Amino acid sequence: MSRATCAVLAASLAVLGALAASAQEPPRPEGTVVPLDARDLDAAGLAVDRRALIAQALAGGAYEQAQVMLVEEATRNPRSPELLRLLGGVYFVRKEFLGSAIAFKKAEALAPLDERSRFTLAMSYVVLGRRDWARPELQRLSQSAPRNPLYLYWNARLDYDDGKYAAAVDGLLQTIALDPRFVKAHDNLGLSYEALGRNDDAIRSYQEAVRLNREVAAHSPWPPLNLGLLLSRLDRLDEAEPLFRESVRLDPRFPQGHYQLGTALEKKGRAAEAVEELEEAARLDASYAEPQYALARLYRRSGNAEKADRALERFLALKKEKGQAGGPR
Template sequence: MQHIDLVPTILDSLKLPAKPGLRGRSLVPLFTGNTIPEQGLYAEALYSRYHFGWSELFSLTDARYAFIRAPRDELYDLQQDAGERRNLVSERESTHLAMRSALERLTAGTRIDAPGDVSAEARERLRALGYVGVSPSPAASAPAALPDPKDKVQVLERYRAAIALVRQGKFDDALSNFRAIVADNPMMADVWSEIGGLALRLGRSEEALAAYRRLVEVAPHDPAALISVADTLLLLGRLDEARAQAALAAETAPANDARWRAKAHQTLAMIALARHDERGARAEAQLAHETDPTLPMPQYVEGLIRYNAGRFDAAAPFFEEALKSSAARTVQMPELRYYLGDALARLERYSEAEPPLTEEVRLFPHDLRARAALAMLYRATGRGDASDRAVDEIVRVAPTAEGRALAGKLRRMFRNQ
């Protein structure tokens, strides 16, 4: 049984006609004690193409042979070589051709499901924003023209080693490793994303911006790339540029990708707030909510407007409503719990403020503002040891100039109290 057999089986069991193009087979005869013809097991691996810029892989396995279609095909005799160590393509040409033909018949009439094609208009707008090296759609490149994943095993191991360094808190070493990888493999979108995120954690916003811009060029079909550029420009205070990037993301994100279209409008709302454009912020917040009804941006923005005006008592109910509305979301909103907790703490409602701040730190451990707010709450409620530990944690999770500066500021403030 294969995954591709599920839909034909369900349709058959419901007495519905099979849809054209389905590659599986119905298993209903097996339920009544009958048999079905033996069929090879089909598999595909597309991650390497869309995330690393390498060729995709397709395979077909029968009772004896495993065949992998790649830039350089592979064929293994499972009866004599279960570990698939000896490639027999050159030795068993007839079997190779038969397996390849069977695989091609199985996939005939189907196309690779690309993440999304980038229209000519969108490409022109990307170029107008300065993206001069925008890559073609991932589905546009012939597999034979792409690197064979089996030639990139060492690169993948270097990538995993760099990820391990991040987990160990060795950020500078990890960043150096990631940069070495893309120097030789510039189409690895995931690595550019890692560089951008890590540079932000290290407080190197300009470096992060450059990495995210490169990500857009490598993966223009990915709306997260443009939004990352917009968010970083917002952080840098370059609001006009940020708005242009986020607006393009909102317009070009696939119609069926509600999450990222909503995120684009969320970013546009935050840019409007930074420009003191409350009307624009409310409009973008509503668009975000209409795109993704689980995203409580209207309440969040109303809370931020009041929070920024120092009206913490008026802001807290909106944050509480937003938190309640977003409880069922798989991807939670960063900073929502921070703003709720900080507003309550400023009102000296410490017992109410502690749970959302604690939860913010749990969900987003690199949110330094939430950690600082929690340290101040502990100090205000007479828990000096807990406050000291919270400050120490800031340096542990952010062993950067920013983290050390924040911890030092808190320690000086606590000493002077």
């Protein structure tokens, strides 16, 4: 084994040993945004037949077709904020977040943005990873609608992302005061407490997130995962295992849940079950490096050197692709 490979493995071991740290759900604001408003179509001054075609496309979910027509209309009438707001909303629905942000900023140059449009713009910035652009938009929204918990939540989430954990706690407590059943707010409050080393408070927040998550229609696998991760880090594996199982039951295609369940099973000496979960995590996300490393360790322990070598090679290749020696996802 080369010196470079040894260095990668040493760094990876150090990081993988701390993988029980809880994880924040990736930004998926689409479900919290209503990016389209038919009133913009009514106010855009379009020909009756053209308006009918666009309305039909939007109502039928034919967003690519609607986008083509809206681009054509915005090109003919570049000073229509209504068309640009509609176009920004369609871009957002189609996950073209840069195009969405550009369209909304062009609209804002012509007329003030309404609350819905400004929030969609802010969420586009969040998904693009531009927290510095999202924050002033969210702050304006919080100032104009101080009792909207969604704006407080996203401001607090940006605080967490920026390492301002105490500020995140304050913002999330305000969010929960306005909406006590906001699952993500409780989950992120747990993350913030955990980052501050307040594990007892974190556990209580995670437990409330898990409880509420069981009662809502759209269950998330993240609250049980995060509570399980903290309990695992505290060597409370018997409590963590059922939470990881709950996570993958809520979303059988959740690779992080299968990985953490496999890791917990390995720690409990149940190697065959661990391999099954880790292989499922790797199958669900071919770019997920950590299951490959754990599998290499388990394969080698069981005497299957060939499979161990392949898994280790895959792990190293994935880390090289990401330009890093290790790190949790």
